[in-house]
Amino acid sequence: MSSSFPTPKGVSEYVPPRADLFYAIRAAFAEQARLAGYGYLELAVFEDTNLFRRGVGESTDVVSKEMYTFEDRGGRSLTLRPEFTAGVLRSVLANGLHKQGALPVKVWTTGPAFRAERPQQGRYRQFYQLDLEAIGSDDPRVDAETIAIASRWYRSLGLTQIRLMLNSLGCRECRPAYRALLQEFLRGLDLDEPTRERIEINPLRVLDDKRPEVREQVAKAPLMADHLCDACQAHHDRVRELLADLGIEWEDSPTLVRGLDYYTRTTYEFEHPLLGAQSAIGGGGRYDGLSEDIGGPALPGIGFGLGLDRTILALEAEGTGFAAAPRCEVFGVALGEPAERRLFTMIDELRGAGVAADMAYGGKKLKGAMKDADRSGARYALILGERDIAAGSVQLKDLAGGDQTAVPLTELTATLKERLSR
Numbered sequence: 001m002s003s004s005f006p007t008p009k010g011v012s013e014y015v016p017p018r019a020d021l022f023y024a025i026r027a028a029f030a031e032q033a034r035l036a037g038y039g040y041l042e043l044a045v046f047e048d049t050n051l052f053r054r055g056v057g058e059s060t061d062v063v064s065k066e067m068y069t070f071e072d073r074g075g076r077s078l079t080l081r082p083e084f085t086a087g088v089l090r091s092v093l094a095n096g097l098h099k100q101g102a103l104p105v106k107v108w109t110t111g112p113a114f115r116a117e118r119p120q121q122g123r124y125r126q127f128y129q130l131d132l133e134a135i136g137s138d139d140p141r142v143d144a145e146t147i148a149i150a151s152r153w154y155r156s157l158g159l160t161q162i163r164l165m166l167n168s169l170g171c172r173e174c175r176p177a178y179r180a181l182l183q184e185f186l187r188g189l190d191l192d193e194p195t196r197e198r199i200e201i202n203p204l205r206v207l208d209d210k211r212p213e214v215r216e217q218v219a220k221a222p223l224m225a226d227h228l229c230d231a232c233q234a235h236h237d238r239v240r241e242l243l244a245d246l247g248i249e250w251e252d253s254p255t256l257v258r259g260l261d262y263y264t265r266t267t268y269e270f271e272h273p274l275l276g277a278q279s280a281i282g283g284g285g286r287y288d289g290l291s292e293d294i295g296g297p298a299l300p301g302i303g304f305g306l307g308l309d310r311t312i313l314a315l316e317a318e319g320t321g322f323a324a325a326p327r328c329e330v331f332g333v334a335l336g337e338p339a340e341r342r343l344f345t346m347i348d349e350l351r352g353a354g355v356a357a358d359m360a361y362g363g364k365k366l367k368g369a370m371k372d373a374d375r376s377g378a379r380y381a382l383i384l385g386e387r388d389i390a391a392g393s394v395q396l397k398d399l400a401g402g403d404q405t406a407v408p409l410t411e412l413t414a415t416l417k418e419r420l421s422r
């Protein structure tokens with residue numbers, strides 16, 4: 001029987017063995033981030049509510065409808081982070097990282113984020129992201145670098161069906177004129193009231209509407225891509241050249257707008273075709289004005305957030321075979337009290353030598369202990385009885401093949417390491 005408390009609604013919890021996979025894909029990302037020179041940041045889980053209002057933007061669904069906001073005992077309004085970028089930038093500025101070394105400041109972080117959305121497969125209220133940011137450079141190479149890091153991580157997991165959608169959202173010079181042009185176009189369409197309101201608040205989001213009747217009408221809408229200023233066009237062309245140099249495939253997606261207000265210039269999204277309605281597996285882009293928006297100096301930045309929950313779903317859907325390192329390679333089975341005592345130290349020694357090892361507890365008889373060995377997922381059982389101790393050896397049983405051999409105790413670690421590496 002479970003307790004009288006269910007798991008909170010919309011929380012994606014991970015328990016073993018799935019959580020081992022969750023941890024392993026995070027570790028694989030940590031390695032990619034390290035190889036590209038990104039330092040790890042452990043970030044606040046809640047922030048001053050105004051950071052998200054000013055940073056992410058009042059007109060976004062995330063801020064206007066989905067934030068978990070509460071008042072603390074001192075009467076301050078705090079919000080559980082709905083995303084990482086605003087908090088990462090706040091932390092970089094608060095800790096003066098932008099003054100300490102060469103720019104860009106390169107950092108990554110991970111953990112839960114919170115959005116009060118309607119939960120469904122792939123969409124949760126507490127979900128997990130890998131977030132990586134490069135702050136303080138407007139070099140298009142940094143844009144391409146972030147994309148390359150994410151792509152290499154997806155590839156390292158064995159995912160082959162990910163598509164990269166790319167767009168430019170222009171800058172604070174060229175976007176206002178385009179925005180006005182788009183509004184004029186959209187006001188002439190036959191749209192429902194909420195969509196009409198959206199035209200006034202956040203017209204670019206209308207381009208992102210998934211409903212066929214809306215899609216059909218906006219198909220002829222003016223596109224940002226055709227109204228970029230010269231500097232934004234040059235930046236965008238350069239990013240595409242660099243991606244081509246790196247051998248990264250992408251699709252130009254002129255209606256990709258992203259749901260957060262801080263984006264400028266390069267925006268991108270990784271999609272996975274097997275994830276249904278929640279196909280956005282990761283997304284990112286440039287935010288060249290965000291630092292000033294939150295009261296900091298001019299510091300252009302770019303980064304991404306990759307959804308860990310959706311990445312796990314994609315791995316399961318593709319069946320890539322990517323797996324966490326086994327939690328148990330060798331399982332000890334002791335026959336009688338003296339053997340149990342000896343085996344306990346042997347298991348500990350194996351762990352010290354880097355072999356994942358476990359054993360049956362609770363004085364189990366042979367049959368019960370062998371059942372535990374099978375359940376453990378181990379490749380080998382290590383069976384020790386009094387006669388083995390006397391002979392200075394232990395029985396090594398291949399749990400899949402069934403054959404069993406006596407191995408001298410002095411050679412056990414070397415024998416096991418050799419066999420496990422086969």
Ligand code: HAM
Nearest residue numbers: 083085123124127280281282283284285303304305307
């Ligand atoms: P985002 O597109 O809002 O961007 O989120 C990034 C990824 O987080 C999404 O592509 C998706 O995989 C995952 N995600 C978002 N909401 C949920 C949810 N409710 N349940 C499960 N997964 C979800 C950002 O958050 C930006 N801060 C990314 C960024 C970093 N841009 C620049 N730097």
